[in-house]
Amino acid sequence: MSKVKVEHLTKIFGKKQQQALAMMKEHKSKTEILEKTGATVGVYDANFEVNEGEIFVIMGLSGSGKSTLIRLLNRLIDPTDGEIYIDGEDIAKMNKESLQEVRRNKINMVFQSFALFPHRTILENTELGLEIRGVAKDERRKKAEQALENSSLIAFKDQYPEQLSGGMQQRVGLARALANNPEILLMDEAFSALDPLIRREMQDELLDLQENVKKTIIFITHDLNEALRIGDRIALMKDGQIMQIGTGEEILTNPANQYVRDFVEDVDRSKVLTAQNIMEPAITMNIEADGPNVALNRMRKEGVSMLLAVDRKRKLKGSLTALKALEARKEQLPLKEVIDKNVKKIPQDMLVTDIFDVIKDAEAPLAVVDDKDKLLGVVIRGSVIEALAQTGDKEVEFVG
Incomplete structure (x- = not known):
């Protein structure tokens, strides 16, 4: 069942956006549009669906448009064109009040930076989103403690961020997002700042956690091995366009074009093929x-x-x-x-x-x-x- 559906989603930065949009609909390249109009295409006519309960990974190199795309999904930035359906409702057309309601109840985001308040305990940091929503103190504490329990952090609830390692701080950020019980979790390069060993542990923890919570997760990364390890399906981007969508096995065994073929050339297939x-x-x-x-x-x-x-x-x-x-x-x-x-x-x-x-x-x-x-x-x-x-x-x- 489709939880998120994106149709012809486009984001253009700069002036002459309508001229750039018209050129894009004529299938002109990002470079041609930039040369003609001076406008930059961040996301180029993206179309995809994310099934309920799956980990959908959007990946690409720096400048591919992946972070712009995920920010469009909760309207941290507004699209130039296209539709973003969540449970059948187009949030691209929602007013401020309706959008705020969706953000409070359906979507939460985990960023690369931990963004923990140093003067708050781990429990108090985890409660933050619930506190902003006006949830009563006893209820938000109970929900925050459950989120910390799910993330194996309950023993550290009274400590402060500086007392925790980078990996543990990122787990707190994830617990804080989950405390709100969102239906959709957006994760933007969430593990990129971590050391390789801690990063792998976080990937394992995310997979273990997903077995219990069954959220719809849209995960951004530039690391193909990370995408292959955690993604149920992967969307590979270049120059704002989605080059291919499929399982890791499908992308490795049947690349859609030369760019995808080159991108996956050095991947150890023995760690993906079954x-x-x-x-x-x-x-x-x-x-x-x-x-x-x-x-x-x-x-x-x-x-x-x-x-x-x-x-x-x-x-x-x-x-x-x-x-x-x-x-x-x-x-x-x-x-x-x-x-x-x-x-x-x-x-x-x-x-x-x-x-x-x-x-x-x-x-x-x-x-x-x-x-x-x-x-x-x-x-x-x-x-x-x-x-x-x-x-x-x-x-x-x-x-x-």
Whole structure:
């Protein structure tokens, strides 16, 4: 379900905006418009939807328009043209009072700077938004404490910002935003000022927190690895335009144009691609219907010495080797008595870089299953080697 919908959203800075807008509708480039009118296009005819409960990442290099775009979404700046729908209401056309109501109840923003008041305790900083809204003291304290509890900061509620690390201060900023219980959270380069290790920890905490709060999050970053790590979908921008929208896997495996291709060229795909991306069809036998002769015939036909055993619903039950099938035929045993139930299996969303540690010592392909143990396919060594080809070190270790 769409929570935010943007249609033909445009922001032009400077004079001759209408002339610039007309040129933009004729598909003139940002550079051509600047040369002709002196106006700068900050956001160029943006169109996208953000689903309820997803983390939607907007990313691009400096000057790409990503920060301008996020400020348009809560009208910190007004659009030159286009619509911004939140729950079906166009906030681009709202008056000041209606917009204020949306900001109070539906949208909150977390900036790169922590913006904590040094003379206020952590709890008092977290209460700030509720205090501005006029929420009663007891109620706002209860909500602030719950937000700090969710962010694992409740033990620090009586301390002051200077007593906390940069990462913890940013968590306070996030807790303050969540205390208002917004439906939509806008995060503008929220982790960019943090050290790499703390930044990764904050990414983990955001993902863990999202499991509990299920907010609609629009996250701005210039870091592709960060976008790939936390985003359900990513919008990649250049010169105010959205170049491509998709999952990390879609953008890496099917870039929309040369700019996107160049942008993602150096990304380690093993940290994005999953088992589902590299798996192959599994050769199986139905343990509820097939006997040893059927199993042996299938092995001969497929040129393999092992089958995966599934039931009628393709739920994985084990594996069957040719030797065990011959034993079952000789002793007239049902196949379920000779299958090996200790099959190495992996979830469909396991990253290739993690699959390596499982498959390097495996004697057979890995079974890929969903959360109900339904067999989806198999991962073989060759597929992992190919996916790891760009990382070098692991490939050498693997084949050596």
